[in-house]
Amino acid sequence: MDRHVVAKVEDVPPGGRKLVTVRGRPIAVFNLQGEFFAIGDKCPHESGSLCQGRIVGLAEADLPGEYRLSRQGEFVKCPWHGWEFDIRTGQSWCDPTGTRVRAYDAHVEPGAEIAKGPYVAETFKVTVEDEYVVINL
Amino acid sequence: MSTVTAERKPQAAARQKLTVIDCDIHPGFSTPDEIYPFLPERWREHVKTFGGHYRQAFADTLSHPRMAPEVSRADSWPPKGPPGSDLAFMRAQHLDGNNVEYGMLMPLNRGPGNQRNLGYGAALATAVNDWQIAKWVTPEPRLNASIVVTQEDPEAAIAEIESRADDRRFAQIMLPPRSLEPLGRKRYWPIYEAAVAANRPLALHVGGINGYPATASGYPSYYIEEQHTNVQGMQALVTSLVLEGVFERFPKLKVVLVEGGIAWMPALKWRLDKHYKRLKAEVPHLKRLPSEYIHDHIWLTTQPLDEPDVDSDLAEIFEQVGCDRIMFSTDYPHWDFDDPKFVLGKLALSHEKQQAIFSGNAKALYGLK
Numbered sequence: 001m002d003r004h005v006v007a008k009v010e011d012v013p014p015g016g017r018k019l020v021t022v023r024g025r026p027i028a029v030f031n032l033q034g035e036f037f038a039i040g041d042k043c044p045h046e047s048g049s050l051c052q053g054r055i056v057g058l059a060e061a062d063l064p065g066e067y068r069l070s071r072q073g074e075f076v077k078c079p080w081h082g083w084e085f086d087i088r089t090g091q092s093w094c095d096p097t098g099t100r101v102r103a104y105d106a107h108v109e110p111g112a113e114i115a116k117g118p119y120v121a122e123t124f125k126v127t128v129e130d131e132y133v134v135i136n137l
Numbered sequence: 138m139s140t141v142t143a144e145r146k147p148q149a150a151a152r153q154k155l156t157v158i159d160c161d162i163h164p165g166f167s168t169p170d171e172i173y174p175f176l177p178e179r180w181r182e183h184v185k186t187f188g189g190h191y192r193q194a195f196a197d198t199l200s201h202p203r204m205a206p207e208v209s210r211a212d213s214w215p216p217k218g219p220p221g222s223d224l225a226f227m228r229a230q231h232l233d234g235n236n237v238e239y240g241m242l243m244p245l246n247r248g249p250g251n252q253r254n255l256g257y258g259a260a261l262a263t264a265v266n267d268w269q270i271a272k273w274v275t276p277e278p279r280l281n282a283s284i285v286v287t288q289e290d291p292e293a294a295i296a297e298i299e300s301r302a303d304d305r306r307f308a309q310i311m312l313p314p315r316s317l318e319p320l321g322r323k324r325y326w327p328i329y330e331a332a333v334a335a336n337r338p339l340a341l342h343v344g345g346i347n348g349y350p351a352t353a354s355g356y357p358s359y360y361i362e363e364q365h366t367n368v369q370g371m372q373a374l375v376t377s378l379v380l381e382g383v384f385e386r387f388p389k390l391k392v393v394l395v396e397g398g399i400a401w402m403p404a405l406k407w408r409l410d411k412h413y414k415r416l417k418a419e420v421p422h423l424k425r426l427p428s429e430y431i432h433d434h435i436w437l438t439t440q441p442l443d444e445p446d447v448d449s450d451l452a453e454i455f456e457q458v459g460c461d462r463i464m465f466s467t468d469y470p471h472w473d474f475d476d477p478k479f480v481l482g483k484l485a486l487s488h489e490k491q492q493a494i495f496s497g498n499a500k501a502l503y504g505l506k
Contacts, residue, residue: 046479052212079211080474082204 001136005121009108009131012036015073019051022137027104029133030055030087032074036133038106039076039090044099048080056084058093105136156236157477158499160438161243161342161395161466162280164273165207165221172247175264175271180257190253192348200346201360205472213470220470224277231469232279235477238496239505240280241308241466242269243342243395250288250313251346259293262286266301274306281503283311283340288320291327298328302335308503309338309393313345314374321374321381329387338391338436338502341374343367371397372405375431379409382422384430391502393436396468400443403457406431432459436502438466439494440475442483452485460490464499 006020012031019041020027026041028051041051057072075084075093084093090103112128119126119134126132166172173181193200205211207219213230215223231237244265252258262285269282284301286294294312301307310332314320320341332339350356351366353373371394384390409427417423423430437458445451455463467474477495484491499505 046476048210049212054211080472082472 007133038104040101043078167218167222180260255290258287281308288312295331298331314341315345319377321377342395440466
């Protein structure tokens, strides 16, 4: 398993996302209030790019007429048919038992730590002063 | 915690290059006034001063919010303008991206057939038809135009059909299935006569604003509910066309139902045949079983694909409908777009039948090479 440096932390602000490619796989990286998560970019339904989807919460109801909005900002909705996926786990909300996208281990490492290597940086130079999003794959 | 039992893999890409004819592409205006240069001065002034006028409250609105801005895929917005309005972007994302050999334009723009001012509706239909040629078909010959007509003004509709009849860039005639009366009614027959004379199929794309609720029991509360009225509406439409005797009167008329679903068709045929056998004295103008008229005269498009859990269920239904009567469509750029590779993965049919659905049937119907 290699450490892939995929973004500078400052390039993916809270609520933001970035599409990266690791070992040929398109992966969507999300920043949820400072915490980073990564899931496969292709929706398992018809392959829409999840990275281009809206970030939403869940509208839930125990009974008709009783509604609540929960987990705001923790789901991404496929830009095509609106299937929702839990950004933390890749689990599908609309078909939880039959469908999920793969979740990858994403975390932040300081440049100084990365510089000790070994690592793979796709498109940019790592400097010790900055912090980076790293995916293990 | 997660109860996931399986990780479903994305549909495997087709082994060989899949080329398709897309029977439902929606072209858009880059700006709302893009149509003005195509309107005569009299109607340009009219629309600037008074705007459009549908049979529902509030000008230029939809009866339900529809899932996504501009009803479209979130990734279909070109650098400038709304989805479907930029040919270069449409080419890259869809026509080239999905190997579209031919595409049928289904312009819903400003709904000429829905306009209460019939004169404006007719002028708008002519303008939309000229606009399709100028903006889309001339620079991109893979695209075929539809002759948009105003079904509530048959005289104007006939004039429009006749003026386009010699122009093969127009593949079909388009009117909304939600008309003032069911489309089987005699008031619309002059349009069908002109369609047969022009040797063009009718394309009936779901929708139309006729002022009536979309269901037989009132207005739906939800968009998801309204989506299902497309199926009910198409069933009512087919029933009307058959029982009024349209196909007896116009044996060469061909009708394409666009975006209305497919799986309901066998059940409708069974039921109509059963009732016809008992009640034929009421409709003595019919000489054949309803299911025979349906098979000989009606084509259906795939999108939004019915998605049963088991693919073979879909194949069985398609066989019952007739794989020679089903044509592939995407609805690009709308949000419920179907990707051709996905549809291919769902069609548990022979290669020949897949080919017929993806392009052969449309080539035969529209006379495409």
